[in-house]
Amino acid sequence: LSMAFNPYYGSENFLPQGIDVRDLPKVSRESLKLVKALGQGAFGEVYQGLYRHRSGDSVEMPVAVKTLPELSTGQSENDFLMEAAIMAKFNHPNIVHLIGVCFDMHPRFIVLELLAGGDLKNFLRESRPKAERVSAITMKDLLLCSLDVCKGSRYLEVQRFIHRDIAARNCLLTSRGPGRVVKIADFGMARDVYRAEYYKKGGKAMLPIKWMPPEAYIDGVFSIKTDVWSFGVLLWEVFSLGLMPYTGLSNREVMESVSTGGRLDKPYGCPLEIYLLMCECWNPTPSERPSFAQIFDRLQRFLQDPAITGAPLPVLRSLIGAVTGAR
Numbered sequence: 564l565s566m567a568f569n570p571y572y573g574s575e576n577f578l579p580q581g582i583d584v585r586d587l588p589k590v591s592r593e594s595l596k597l598v599k600a601l602g603q604g605a606f607g608e609v610y611q612g613l614y615r616h617r618s619g620d621s622v623e624m625p626v627a628v629k630t631l632p633e634l635s636t637g638q639s640e641n642d643f644l645m646e647a648a649i650m651a652k653f654n655h656p657n658i659v660h661l662i663g664v665c666f667d668m669h670p671r672f673i674v675l676e677l678l679a680g681g682d683l684k685n686f687l688r689e690s691r692p693k694a695e696r697v698s699a700i701t702m703k704d705l706l707l708c709s710l711d712v713c714k715g716s717r718y719l720e721v722q723r724f725i726h727r728d729i730a731a732r733n734c735l736l737t738s739r740g741p742g743r744v745v746k747i748a749d750f751g752m753a754r755d756v757y758r759a760e761y762y763k764k765g766g767k768a769m770l771p772i773k774w775m776p777p778e779a780y781i782d783g784v785f786s787i788k789t790d791v792w793s794f795g796v797l798l799w800e801v802f803s804l805g806l807m808p809y810t811g812l813s814n815r816e817v818m819e820s821v822s823t824g825g826r827l828d829k830p831y832g833c834p835l836e837i838y839l840l841m842c843e844c845w846n847p848t849p850s851e852r853p854s855f856a857q858i859f860d861r862l863q864r865f866l867q868d869p870a871i872t873g874a875p876l877p878v879l880r881s882l883i884g885a886v887t888g889a890r
């Protein structure tokens with residue numbers, strides 16, 4: 564397979580020695596207590612739980628537990644393991660930490676650090692300034708969130724790992740208050756490609772088309788510059804406070820528009836310099852897109868610019884006005 568059509572291009576560099584699941588840290592089942600369901604993951608339920616590191620310990624650590632249903636196939640069992648093995652190889656403050664796996668019996672568990680602020684998309688939507696409540700977050704907060712995801716992505720860039728699904732829904736917050744840290748917390752898409760499930764799973768319908776560059780959905784070419792394009796869309800999500808990109812357009816309409824030069828508009832109230840950075844991430848020529856190291860430097864400079872950090876977040880009413888065009 565040439566590079567162009569080889570969907571595995573890039574990821575094999577990262578895991579040249581393959582993955583030995585026996586290397587994964589183990590968690591003993593009796594040290595885990597499932598507390599409440601957090602929602603449906605790609606495989607099965609995800610729970611909030613408590614983990615007692617050493618049986619003698621009195622302290623219990625809050626964790627998130629991904630479960631694999633008992634009736635799953637060997638295939639999805641390997642998928643499940645592969646995602647854990649991918650996460651186990653990373654060690655960075657902006658990448659979710661894998662605590663360990665329980666594979667001795669069914670249901671299988673993957674135990675992750677609990678990021679109690681929930682996902683970035685919901686956080687943005689729930690933090691929108693409302694007429695009666697002054698905005699709970701500021702332009703500076705949005706920049707700090709973007710910088711956190713950028714630092715995690717820069718680490719993956721250095722590790723030569725292509726994520727393939729950088730998006731606000733796949734990022735989680737340690738907390739909702741100031742001092743929050745955002746982490747990349749889902750590696751399902753990269754896992755599917757590595758396991759060649761990519762084409763068996765629902766095909767194009769399952770692809771995050773709205774976060775993908777033309778060379779990815781037209782030619783199947785993926786590189787770190789694929790993640791740069793997606794990061795540009797994540798920036799748009801952040802500065803539009805969690806809107807769905809290309810509102811109202813179908814995936815097919817987005818593909819047609821974007822491959823002929825169509826782009827997302829500047830979010831209402833978003834500083835122009837930040838929008839121009841998004842547009843650089845959406846350069847039709849992958850090699851012309853900035854690296855995550857360059858994006859980091861740009862975001863850092865924005866953070867030092869009072870004209871940007873001091874810009875007001877528009878109040879919701881005007882946001883509605885902006886979107887519907889009504890005054």
Ligand SMILES: C[C@@H](Oc1cc(-c2cccc(S(C)(=O)=O)c2)cnc1N)c1cc(F)ccc1N1NC=CN1
Nearest residue numbers: 601602609627675676677678679680681733748749
């Ligand atoms: C697998 C799951 O991982 C987690 C979810 C939450 C978490 C998710 C939602 C709400 C809360 S909270 C605010 O109730 O603590 C915590 C906290 N920490 C995690 N490590 C996850 C990772 C992602 F990257 C995106 C979404 C989810 N899920 N899966 C099921 C629901 N979200």
